Amino acid sequence: MIDRLVIFGATGDLTARYLLPGLAALRHAGQLGDEFRLTGAGRDDWGTDEFRQWATGRLGHHAAELPAPVRQGVVSSSDYRQADVTDPAAVAAVVAGDGPVAAYLALPPAVFPAAVSALHEAKLPPGSRIVLEKPFGEDLASAVKLNRLLADVVPEQAVFRVDHFLAMTTVQNVLGTRLANRMLEPVWNSAHIAEVDIVWDESLALEGRAGYYDGAGALKDMLQNHLLQLLCLVAMEPPVSLGERDLRDRKLDVLRSVRPLTGADIVRRTRRARYTAGRIGDHDVPAYSAEAGVDPGRGTETFAEVELELDNWRWPGTVFRLRTGKALARDRKEVAVHFRPVPHLPLGHSGEPGPNVLRFGLDPEDLSLDLTGIGAHTHTLSPLTLTARIDPPELPAYGRLLRDVLDGNAALSIRGDEAEEAWRVLTPVLAAWSEDLVPLEEYPAGSDGPRPRDGAG
Incomplete structure (x- = not known):
């Protein structure tokens, strides 16, 4: 040490x-x-x-x-x-x-x-x-x-x-939940999972970080690193061990399998926006472009969304949606795994079954499962949510990272080839955005973000 x-x-x-x-x-x-x-x-x-x-x-x-x-x-x-x-x-x-x-x-x-x-x-x-x-x-x-x-x-x-993010308890529970439970691993594939939302929405605005944030933006600040790492943990094949080589090899496989985004795909599958003046809770928030230290001409985004697909055996047809935004109406920080609907319901039940969604809460850290059950009225389908609380970790995330650094355990750090593959995934998006091929939308601070596109939502 x-x-x-x-x-x-x-x-x-x-x-x-x-x-x-x-x-x-x-x-x-x-x-x-x-x-x-x-x-x-x-x-x-x-x-x-x-x-x-x-x-x-x-x-x-x-x-x-x-x-x-x-x-x-x-x-x-x-x-x-x-x-x-x-x-x-x-x-x-x-x-x-x-x-x-x-x-x-x-x-x-x-x-x-x-x-x-x-x-x-x-x-x-x-x-x-x-x-x-x-x-x-x-x-x-x-x-x-x-x-x-x-x-x-x-x-x-x-x-x-x-x-x-890799040292957060719930993030590590993504691996533990899917790999250590027989009922989940057999259905952890595109035949049963339609889409995965990896979201870090926050009500916080710029909060004095213009010096860094205006030169980075939401895509570089959150998607290229934190959210892509979460994608790797959700989508990776089971590693032989949780040692640094096995774990990082499997994460690299995921990044290498991401289908490249080009041309029309970038326009259709990515969004960027920044907040205008609005109100969050009991205080007014100025437009991002009016924040101290911001250069409005840069066109820095405070909201970014990218839809990705993986070209591999496990995940054909499953959409992985990565999204982050600032100055939104509410905090939503989670990995939400949406399962496909059941193929058949017994006759005699009224109502439509809601989707089964397994949610890994990131902040606060918790775990929940949205199911469909029978309500108070016989033969009526009703939503049911099971929630598990996670005990606070012994160490905060940075405490664990510092311990790993001092001990020489690199399993939760990012290998060089992994960092390069992450940029390979998103560099075409950055290039298209810099050429304004994807419009910079706007949303009021305190809202749910940019309005859904026509035919969406």
Whole structure:
């Protein structure tokens, strides 16, 4: 286990909201020893005392449920170095020391190539690891280039392209539910499943993230990484084991089987939109184009939807719909598996059976199954929902990811060829959208999103 973590970009929102609380959760669970050391590096002209004071405040806000001595233990293990992550000499001074280090790039993706090049020149200690957040690259070409840069620094097994969705309890239950239950795996195919909705709709608007979001948009921010990873877990063949090679090989198979979207398919199977002024709950929301820091001329989308099909033995004819949107009327974060209707009903029943839908709730985390049963009136079909609550996990998603990084378990990180295949799937969509082949629709903040197309819904 590596006992030294260096966070480049340590004074940013990612560190405050997720990495520091994740480390505190690990310490609280007894999975972070007293020998652990954290080094924060950033452009801010701070010393260790300033960083510790800042970290204490952030942990008090984002990890208040953990005991104060636990939070203080993380703070006491930390120090701070001012450093430009693109300067090899400055980077070398930060990572210098005895033993391997885990270098976490909590940075904008555009900085990754320069940061990785600086790490290469700085010569990381043997056995070190590099951690990168999504999105990995801006398109297929940039992902390929970044993979080549990383290969010059550390072996592929030491590269952690993290996606915290993969560490969520319910996401892992997608695999557990379908693979460990005899009644589900035999019907987990296109003969029984008509479509799968993978949705991350949120009522939150931009919330001050224009600096990142306006350069990315909904497709790069959510679909290209998080939602495609969920698609892989839903559609993959059963792996021999849940080890890193077997699991990632099967995910790669799914991505390689995605039918390419070209020409008219992109116009018919994809949608993009952005929110206009509206009202969510009890507060007014300005139009996205009027948000501070937004360049209206970019045409950045806040809503994206893509329908995909897989060309393989298990899934011919099943539609996988990936959708995400901001500033919507309600939060809807789930994987919904829609089964085909029964072929026949006994005579004498009134009403139509509703669809059987297995729902994996992502936030909050739960599991439910929509069925059809007999209602209070004899021979009348009525909907019935079974719901299961999921116990809170011992560790938050970032706590588990950080543990895997320090332990060297790459099963829940994304392999280089997997990252490239994900871009292969969606790069044609990005190209078509950049040429305005798919119109940029609008929807009022606080609505259900863009209006259904003619003949849809």
